[in-house]
Amino acid sequence: MYTNADVTLYLYSKEGKDVHYTRVPIEGVYWEDVQQSTFLKTGQRDAASVLLVIPYENLDSSLRFTRGKDLAVKGVVLDEIDCDSQEALSKSLAALKAAYNYVTVTTVDERLYGSESVWHYELSCK
DSSP states (O other): OOOOEEEEEEEEEEETTEEEEEEEEEEEEEEEEEEEEEEETTEEEEEEEEEEEEEGGGOSSOOOOOTTTOEEEESOOOOOOOOSSHHHHHHHHHHHHHHHOOEEEEEEEEEOOSSGGGOEEEEEEO
16 A cells, blocks of 8 residues: 555543543554535635545554544654643643644544455544
8 A cells, every 4th residue: 555654643532531542653654635625605615634544554453433533643743632631631632733733533434354455444534
């Protein structure tokens, strides 16, 4: 599979009232910025999104995604998200957005069939 970037995923998990983001750096993914336009009666509306393809062979284990909560940053990032309190979480996400302009995972297609050498995840992000 053709790869053109590295990515850092922040995978969301929640146990009771405890929220946690796990940082998962992945080397060798395909990242494509997608520009879409919709023409409405009121005018043109543009939307930017990202297609992210993660080869399964580049992972240590399978991933568990939470659509609408997981985040992706282009490149390997060492920053952690502080989830000690709601205020700390909000500040941490704002700092991450300002520094790296993360995108949110909106849909996940697990393509884990066929020959294991072609297994991959396809993520759509906004």
